[in-house]
Amino acid sequence: MSLRVPHSRTDPLKSLLRMERFPHIWCPGCGIGVVVKCFVEAALQSGIPVEKHVVVSGIGCTSRAPGYIKVDGFHVIHGRAIPFAIGLKTARPDLEVTVIAGDGDLLAIGGNHFLHATRRNDDINVILVNNFIYGMTGGQYGPTTLEGALTTTSPYGFVEGAFNVPYLASALGANFVARWTPLHTKELTNTMLEMFKVDGFAIIEVVSPCLIYGELNNMPPLDMMKWLKDNTIIDHNADLSKIDVNFKKPLVLGNFVRRYRPSHQTRLKELVKKVVGGG
Amino acid sequence: MSERVSLLRAEEALLKPGVYFMQGNIAAAEAALVAGCRFFAGYPITPSNEIAEHMSRRLPQVGGYFIQFEDEIASVIAISGAAYAGVKSMTATSGPGFSLMQEGIGMAAMIEAPIVIINVQRGGPSTGLPTLVGQGDVMQAKWGSHGDYEIVAYLPSSVQEMFDLTIQAFNTAWTYRVPVIVLPDQRVGQMIEKLSVPDYNEIPIAGRIAPEEPPEEFLPFNSKYLVPPMAFAGEGYRFHVTSLTHDERGYPSTSHKISTQLVTRLIRKIRDNEKAIGRYESVLTDDANLVVVAYGITARSALKAVKEARKEGLKVGLFRPVTAWPFPYWGLKEAVDRGADIVVVEINMGQMVRVIREHFANIVNIHSMTWAPGDVPRPHDILVKIKEVYEG
Numbered sequence A: 001m002s003l004r005v006p007h008s009r010t011d012p013l014k015s016l017l018r019m020e021r022f023p024h025i026w027c028p029g030c031g032i033g034v035v036v037k038c039f040v041e042a043a044l045q046s047g048i049p050v051e052k053h054v055v056v057s058g059i060g061c062t063s064r065a066p067g068y069i070k071v072d073g074f075h076v077i078h079g080r081a082i083p084f085a086i087g088l089k090t091a092r093p094d095l096e097v098t099v100i101a102g103d104g105d106l107l108a109i110g111g112n113h114f115l116h117a118t119r120r121n122d123d124i125n126v127i128l129v130n131n132f133i134y135g136m137t138g139g140q141y142g143p144t145t146l147e148g149a150l151t152t153t154s155p156y157g158f159v160e161g162a163f164n165v166p167y168l169a170s171a172l173g174a175n176f177v178a179r180w181t182p183l184h185t186k187e188l189t190n191t192m193l194e195m196f197k198v199d200g201f202a203i204i205e206v207v208s209p210c211l212i213y214g215e216l217n218n219m220p221p222l223d224m225m226k227w228l229k230d231n232t233i234i235d236h237n238a239d240l241s242k243i244d245v246n247f248k249k250p251l252v253l254g255n256f257v258r259r260y261r262p263s264h265q266t267r268l269k270e271l272v273k274k275v276v277g278g279g
Numbered sequence B: 001m002s003e004r005v006s007l008l009r010a011e012e013a014l015l016k017p018g019v020y021f022m023q024g025n026i027a028a029a030e031a032a033l034v035a036g037c038r039f040f041a042g043y044p045i046t047p048s049n050e051i052a053e054h055m056s057r058r059l060p061q062v063g064g065y066f067i068q069f070e071d072e073i074a075s076v077i078a079i080s081g082a083a084y085a086g087v088k089s090m091t092a093t094s095g096p097g098f099s100l101m102q103e104g105i106g107m108a109a110m111i112e113a114p115i116v117i118i119n120v121q122r123g124g125p126s127t128g129l130p131t132l133v134g135q136g137d138v139m140q141a142k143w144g145s146h147g148d149y150e151i152v153a154y155l156p157s158s159v160q161e162m163f164d165l166t167i168q169a170f171n172t173a174w175t176y177r178v179p180v181i182v183l184p185d186q187r188v189g190q191m192i193e194k195l196s197v198p199d200y201n202e203i204p205i206a207g208r209i210a211p212e213e214p215p216e217e218f219l220p221f222n223s224k225y226l227v228p229p230m231a232f233a234g235e236g237y238r239f240h241v242t243s244l245t246h247d248e249r250g251y252p253s254t255s256h257k258i259s260t261q262l263v264t265r266l267i268r269k270i271r272d273n274e275k276a277i278g279r280y281e282s283v284l285t286d287d288a289n290l291v292v293v294a295y296g297i298t299a300r301s302a303l304k305a306v307k308e309a310r311k312e313g314l315k316v317g318l319f320r321p322v323t324a325w326p327f328p329y330w331g332l333k334e335a336v337d338r339g340a341d342i343v344v345v346e347i348n349m350g351q352m353v354r355v356i357r358e359h360f361a362n363i364v365n366i367h368s369m370t371w372a373p374g375d376v377p378r379p380h381d382i383l384v385k386i387k388e389v390y391e392g
């Protein structure tokens, strides 16, 4: 299967896609491809030279995204996209570094890096695709699996509880926090554009249920999309403590948090200036 | 990196040529700055802390950055990221942290990121003896991560070598695009002794080999080279790098042909250059009937024992590997051809001795003097072993 996009829109997007790598590996109906498309669109519109955009990922279905995007890209080991991105950004502050990875990668095995990068306010962008599950390894439960859900490692129902990602990121001090779905392409693209401008830690959660998750939990792909379409509300001022993902209530989307704490990298630069200037 | 600042200030902020009385760990940190290191990432652990502490003070003075990360995993990954952004980078740790870094070291080998890791060995296993000496990470340095790959590891034996070999480690890392490990033991890391810093124009400094092709033709892992030229992020090459098995374009591949090509090259770039990279020192081995093999602090004790043995008329010499990996086996060949007995002394339960057996078993007698971590065998202890073998 090859990627077909309406002809009028092909060319500009193609310039930032690794066309020779298509067809991509994602299942038909998966939302990750949409995230790639929005990223490419945003990168082209950003006004930042394409050679300054860098994408970094860990391991997983979502983490395959950089492999299709024609900017400098690093597909590192599972859970370690954030520290790799911090190394790049600290060494070369003129790079616009974006991490694209899954919930398991960023919040389970990489959870400690997420925690501390947010606290330090490292100047990176994070696009976290929350598909409720470990997609790449075949549907095991993860840190965003919903209460009671069936997965290949919770055959009797999930009994742990899920992270509320925007609430978590906000509590940790992120400068920018948003949540969208792959059905909100315009908003997602615009939010990415805003994210590029943030000096500090910026995160967009993209809620995009995995098809395996749907299969195991009686939600065929079309029903899932219909649910996302009909049961989302946009509330930029939502009380984040109440916006956990739960199919029994509407999914709250929006650009929730904007803070202006100077980033870790800005402060490191100031520190060097202070030390060298004074000495 | 504040490019201008580093260019203007770096030279004058480096340690001046001259003679110093300095700790090994601090000498290594200063050497890293001389080699061009401008980013350090680490997590505190005894007995390596002086390196991080010194770097946190010194890096800003030369326009570089220091980050104390949440763990050693993040630290080793971050320096690979910084290296791919074109900045020479390093971390330092000890046993437990070195264990945590292993997956990241394998990644650096796979994506050919030039990084330097100083592992100041303490006693193990596990949390072991945080403040005391060990040499138990020699095998881990080479085999610690999964899969087949090659690294380079140096075994400094003095404060002078902490300085010299740390610079050499950067040069090797950047020449071969490989993770390089500096593997002192706690005693060598924390001892204070004389250090001579030569004129900087006498110290060769290696950098990357930059691509010559235009971006459209650039293959980040071009198999035409054993060591492919390296593009940095942000230069317009728009290349892809993956920790998966990859083809010359850097794209994932499951082809056996590609896997063979990649793994073979990763190994060959070191093995084919083993004589250029590997180093050793031989003392009094020319006529020796018995050669003691020892490294790090143990080599200093062994040298004393060898001299004592000579006084007593025993023809004994010392072979000191300066690189653990590649192991400089060719330096022992002459003694082996002469039929000399070999006694390997190390502060572990018999690690390096396995390599010597691999090369020379069934040719000469190879004896292992094991020594549990926590202390250094005294010259007298080694002399007893020498006599036992020599006369036995």
Ligand SMILES: Cc1ncc(C[n+]2csc(CCOP(=O)(O)OP(=O)(O)O)c2C)c(N)n1
Binding pocket: A059, A060, A061, A062, A063, A078, A101, A102, A103, A104, A105, A106, A129, A131, A133, A134, A135, A136, A137, A142
């Ligand atoms: C250290 C390590 N442990 C486990 C794995 C196996 N693994 C590969 S992807 C993955 C999880 C993927 O889930 P997620 O990050 O949520 O991404 P998704 O595939 O759902 O997009 C795991 C556990 C690995 N590659 N490395």
